[in-house]
Amino acid sequence: MADKILKEIKVKVWRQQGPKAKGKFETYTVKNISTGSSFLEMLDILNDQLIIEGKDPIAFDHDCREGICGTCSLYVNGRPHGPDEDVTTCQLHMRKFKDGETIVVEPYRSKAFPVVKDLVVERNAFDQILQAGGYVSVNTGGIPDGNAIPISTDEAESAMDAASCIGCGACVAACKNASAMLFVSAKVSHLARLPQGKVEAKRRVKAMVAKMDELGFGNCTNTGACEAECPKGISITNIAKMNREFLAAKIRD
Ligand code: SF4
Numbered sequence: 001m002a003d004k005i006l007k008e009i010k011v012k013v014w015r016q017q018g019p020k021a022k023g024k025f026e027t028y029t030v031k032n033i034s035t036g037s038s039f040l041e042m043l044d045i046l047n048d049q050l051i052i053e054g055k056d057p058i059a060f061d062h063d064c065r066e067g068i069c070g071t072c073s074l075y076v077n078g079r080p081h082g083p084d085e086d087v088t089t090c091q092l093h094m095r096k097f098k099d100g101e102t103i104v105v106e107p108y109r110s111k112a113f114p115v116v117k118d119l120v121v122e123r124n125a126f127d128q129i130l131q132a133g134g135y136v137s138v139n140t141g142g143i144p145d146g147n148a149i150p151i152s153t154d155e156a157e158s159a160m161d162a163a164s165c166i167g168c169g170a171c172v173a174a175c176k177n178a179s180a181m182l183f184v185s186a187k188v189s190h191l192a193r194l195p196q197g198k199v200e201a202k203r204r205v206k207a208m209v210a211k212m213d214e215l216g217f218g219n220c221t222n223t224g225a226c227e228a229e230c231p232k233g234i235s236i237t238n239i240a241k242m243n244r245e246f247l248a249a250k251i252r253d
């Protein structure tokens, strides 16, 4: 499809000077944006405009711009990562918006992800959960050793599907309880399905769930909002798998 030009759009953005400052929406006009531009490129153009006008540019997180790193997490028109399906904000394109439209951009809102500035939130809570157990610390040998252990295709594919979680936090932002269960379950079940991860599976699930609870994430009430908004299609069947792993680990205490 050939790109078109959006002659004028309004961007209503959450501005907040710092973690304790009072935030508010401000609306800006951006002209002549190609529908082939990414959403972040549109924000870059808006920021260039603000800098030329002597104003503070909008702070937003981004890194790879390829849907890999999970840092470009924004609420766009009321949805984490915006109106497109199965894409991160960096892969959202302006063709998803109409000429003359007002686009509302907010940071993720969750007690566990406090606002740092404007659209940037602190997601260190995810790092802390990973540090609690999202790794394999036993000696797993070299690559030939790994390849010598037979794993069923179903288990390998389920593990790889869970491993595609990029830690973006959209699941937390989408959940009315700000639950991190989809993220944690993806990490737990990815490793629990593989022989190298099974050795520490019980310690891992208990430590990661305990850290998740300690950091103030809410409980899962099975609404499915996390799965619906996950840009990587992580399934809530991982939550069921994590619950089974957790129960089995606690029974053996
Ligand atoms: S489960 Fe999905 S929404 Fe949640 S952090 Fe992982 S990739 Fe993002």
Ligand code: FES
Residues within 6 Å of the ligand: 061, 062, 063, 064, 065, 066, 067, 068, 069, 070, 071, 072, 088, 089, 090, 091
């Ligand atoms: S910037 Fe890395 S996933 Fe969007």
